Amino acid sequence: MSTPQAQIAAHLQNTKSLAVSPTWLNSFVSSSTALQRNIPLSALTQTALFRILASDFRDSLATGNPSSLLPVDIFDPTVQERRLQGPIPVQVLDIEDIGTSLWSQVEAIERVERGEAIRGREIVRTVNVGEDNEEGAAGANETGGASNGPHRLILQDAAGTRAVGIELVRVNGVALNKLPIGAKMVLRNATVARGMVLLTPEYATVLGGKIEGMDQAWKEGRKARLLARIAGTGEGQT
């Protein structure tokens, strides 16, 4: 009978296309079983998946198989089109809504800071609204919430190679305030044009997860980054 490590690794590979690093998996299994013996394998697998989605892929995934990594020259703008067979697991390092001006995004953030949301022409208070609390909070999620996109993502593979992704067709789960930093995705047969990965629902899937620390820092710095880009010289991006 194979070890739990092997079974977990096979499961994650088959269902999520994640090639888990043996070192990471060993330490995961030993730390889990040290606390509690006889954890059912299915529970252990679930926990492993959850931890991986919350981890940094550079620590948790194996880098041995080049077909599950981005080409190192992926950014090359002279290549008109190429295909990434994959599957390639990546994590999200940045997300931007390129369908909306930076300034209106700043205004939206400021409204949230003031505890307001806009419902049509009505300004709605979103904090401490007493008995209407739930309704208010729900409204805030709606209005301060999902962006329309399309979105421009910075993706990173297990080896640390980065690439720009453009949401060519709306991908479920990709939106500001919905896709946290460190969220995981898998690319299959994705097209790369002029250095940009073209994201469509057929070729890109969101697995979920996030990297808490990075997401926190990203959120805190977002307004300042938007303002800096507005003030910044020209259209310098990344």
Add this chain to the structure above:
Amino acid sequence: MPVQRVLCVAEKPAIARAVAQHLSGGSFQTIPIRGNQYVKNYVFEFNFGGPWGTCSVTMTSVIGHLTGLDFERQYKTWLSCPPAALFEAPVHESVAEDKVAIAANIQEQARRCKALFIWTDCDREGEHIGTEIRKQAKQGNARILVKRARFSNTEKAHVLNAARALIELDDLQANAVAARIELDLRIGAAFTRLQTLQLKPLSAALQDTIISYGSCQFPTLGFVVDRYLRVKNFKPETFWGLKVMYSRDDIKVNFLWKRVHLFDRAAVTVMLERCLVAKKAKVIKVSQKPTSKWRPLPLTTVDLQMMGSRYLRMDSQTIMKVAEGLYTKGFISYPRTETDQFDKAIDLKKLVEKQIPDGNWGQYARHLLDGGFKTPRAGRHNDQAHPPIHPICWVAPTALTTDEKKVYEFVVRRFLACCSEDAKGQSTEVEIQYGDEFFHAKGLLVLERNYLDVYVYDKWESSQQLPNFQMGELFEPTEAKIFDGKTTPPNYLTEPELIGLMDANGIGTDATMAEHIAKIKERQYVAVHSRGSGRNAVKELIPTRLGIALVEGYDDVFAGMPDSPSLSKPFLRKEMELRMREICAGMRTRQQVVQESLDMYREVFVHTQRRINKLKDACRRYLVEQAAS
């Protein structure tokens, strides 16, 4: 048996006269009253039917509210007490000095009458004025019976009906107004004194001004400042988009990008390249379908003010004044209404018929009666008091002033438009996929103008026609390229937009919005500037330095306080307005609401006092430093 004596009291002299005219059939005696040159008593006989029968009637009026609320003498002067004391200081209601003669007239007449019929306007304020009249009448005659006439215009048949179907005065509505009056007095006086005393010494420019505060005024000002700052702080950004053109049958068809534009040039460049590589575009949708432009909804006050200031080039306060004049003269229905649905009982065709003599739209009215008539659309609002604003009778243009003509014409055209068929047309839409991108082109052919013929304020015109495209057809676009542009700041707030914001945020009622706007102009918190020139000129509201300083100052005072929103925001006022409605619905008493609202504002007041330096700093910033530079 001697006939019963009845006293009728209207809200304004003109209404008293109009009602007297109708009830008496034109023969009445006019008796001036002592001490007031406007109010007259009209004496005649009228058969009220029912229990009343033929009565000897004295019809008179008040001029708006009879009484006023004020603090006791020892609190009246500015330095007599700390402003916070005004939240509890005793207040009393008394007949205003210039209304004493009117009140005396009512008392005197009541002494000789068995019943009092109140003819004030049927809205909250009118209900309250009704209770003021009742109070005076009861002082003259404690046993007088009190009834109220329900009417919404001064057309003869309507007035006669109202006189024969008397109802009771609604004390709940009157109580709501009483609560509002007390809150406005206490809160307004407390904050006005506080901020005036504190800010005056800061700048010579403020020496002789009162820096008033009003719970509607400030949020109104807040909207203007908010927009102003959005314009000022705006940063333009470049965007890029794709444009596809295709010539067929000598027609250049411009296809618009489904994404409109994006803020990332590299992405747009790649998208264009993928279009060009694909070479051919594919037609994925061709639709040709009937379309219509809907006739407008029946006219409400807010709509009259918004449309009026947009199309008639008059400010909302003037429009309301003119409309009230038209109502008083019996030309249009009561102009303060939230209702945008006509009651089924109203004979609309008869109203249309009355417009036939008109030189401009008379023919159109005739066409409606000859089969063009359609029952108006029904909106979702009904204040259960007044119908939508509509013309009562036809008036020769020569009988009207220039402003009256404009407003009357608008009301009539709007009414006729409501009773017309929607405009009909044919729209053609072609959608193509080109590379990974989608584009579309639209054509419109107007077939029947219908209501547009009379409602000259709406525009709907045929556009360029599209050549034929086949579903699934492939073609190579003549041109595909990137265009760029820059985002532009929003415009400064206009009066119609401001009214829309006030309406959506519960600031003021349809009846008082125009007054609040006039107030912030009068206080020089905002100024009116013209953008553009000639017929296209638009009047914009721009805050003064003082206006910005007050809003920013209060925002600073409340910054970082999650549970107390700034006074420049609509939230507190909106809550108060909701409580007024609860009084009207009988869910809360006047005392409860006054107490709760005072508690709420007292807390805000204490906080303002504590952080008054923030307010002062803002004023220094704008009035001293900026004025100097």
